[in-house]
Amino acid sequence: MxxxxxxxxxxxxxxxxxxxxxxxxxxxxxxxxxxxxxxxxxxxxxxxxxxxxxxxxxxxxxxxxxxxxxxxxxxxxxxxxxxxxxxxxxxxxxxxxxxxxxxxxxxxxxxxxxxxxxxxxxxxxxxxxxxxxxxxIGNIIPRIESIFVPDTIIRPADATVSLHLIKAEVYDADGLGTIKWVGFTSFHVEGDSMMNNGNYIYLHDDGSDVVLYEPNITSGDSIQGDGVYSFRIAVYGSGFTDPDFQTRAGTFNWRFLTQDLSNDYSEAVEHEIIIQ
CATH class of the missing domain: 2.60.40.10 (Immunoglobulins)
Structure with missing residues (x-):
């Protein structure tokens, strides 16, 4: 042979x-x-x-x-x-x-x-x-290790706003500094439509040092640079009559993704949430 x-x-x-x-x-x-x-x-x-x-x-x-x-x-x-x-x-x-x-x-x-x-x-x-x-092998894609999201959110019964903290922990083998962004989209099941015009709702790893919305609304993030990205979702009470300040009730599919600086995406992590 x-x-x-x-x-x-x-x-x-x-x-x-x-x-x-x-x-x-x-x-x-x-x-x-x-x-x-x-x-x-x-x-x-x-x-x-x-x-x-x-x-x-x-x-x-x-x-x-x-x-x-x-x-x-x-x-x-x-x-x-x-x-x-x-x-x-x-x-x-x-x-x-x-x-x-x-x-x-x-x-x-x-x-x-x-x-x-x-x-x-x-x-x-x-x-x-x-x-x-x-x-x-080349670039290792980032991944979402875990998400912290409630299963149910109850809207206030009056004309007030409640804030609900959403968190996602991410990892990249090349270092957390290579994470470009973390975010999620929201799909309204009963309405068969995307919220926020289909755009991503971005989470932040800024330690709440940045005011995102006036007068003093920050992301709610605890520690800057620890790989845990956060955002506080504003939920408007049912007492509001202005359509611009109303939160829809129903079932929503939230789809979380992260992207690195090489423009590679993680696998999606999906979560179903009910807003009442």
Whole structure:
């Protein structure tokens, strides 16, 4: 059995045959890797020739090392039958998509924006061809760790205003300084319409040092720069008759998001709230 190893950072072909003939072109044509952070899934793909040195392709695998090539590799079979994350069957692009969790692999990815390492392996009868490769993960998307939102808000029965504190704790592997904004949209279920003209209601991590609305309304945030973003929602009592100072009653879906300075979004966190 002969082994061919191609290192993508420098083309090196190893063979135990000792032949002085010109090397046969490597049948592994290209490699792909994607970390789908929004779904927490890993995708591997590789284009291969169906025949090599007179022998048909038997199988394609990947040895996955995660963020350190010194790790013990996860061995994963890739497919070309339209299953397991492969997109198009019989197109000679072998792929696989797996969950990024310990039930599937040992070398899971966490909050790391460095490089990942893998070997793509194609087996042709007595021939085994390996391409060692690495990919840079790039920006890790921010995430919302938790939200503090009431399930029910009761409007005042008179012409007064009550303030209700809303909070969201966020995290970014590149540091809280990379958070661009945190906010939410509000959808009125019974009215089938967006509140605030569909615009985001922004939360603040300013320690309440900034007056947002006159005369002295601040965000209600406790500590500046701690990753907990806050805002006090004004709820108008049912005694107001001016349409500009009325809060609708009903069921609302609040959808929280955060965006970082790389313009990547977190996964959305949704919450249903009833205003009575």
């Amino acid at each position: 002969r082994f061919h190893i191609l290192l993508t950072f420098g083309i090196v072909v190893w063979s135990c045959s000792g032949s002085e003939d010109d090397p046969v072109p490597i049948p592994i044509l290209f490699q792909q890797f994607t970390f789908h952070q929004d779904m927490n899934k890993l995708y591997y793909g590789v284009g291969v020739e169906s025949k090599y040195e007179g022998q048909m392709l038997d199988s394609v695998m990947i040895h996955w090392y995660g963020t350190n090539r010194g790790n013990t590799a996860d061995a994963l079979t890739l497919f070309d039958d339209g299953s397991h994350g492969d997109i198009i069957m019989n197109d000679d692009l072998y792929g696989r998509k797996i969950p990024n969790d310990s039930t599937t692999i040992v070398n899971i990815l966490g909050d790391d924006s460095g490089y990942v390492f893998m070997d793509y392996v194609a087996m042709y009868g007595t021939e085994i061809v390996t391409v060692s490769d690495s990919f840079k």
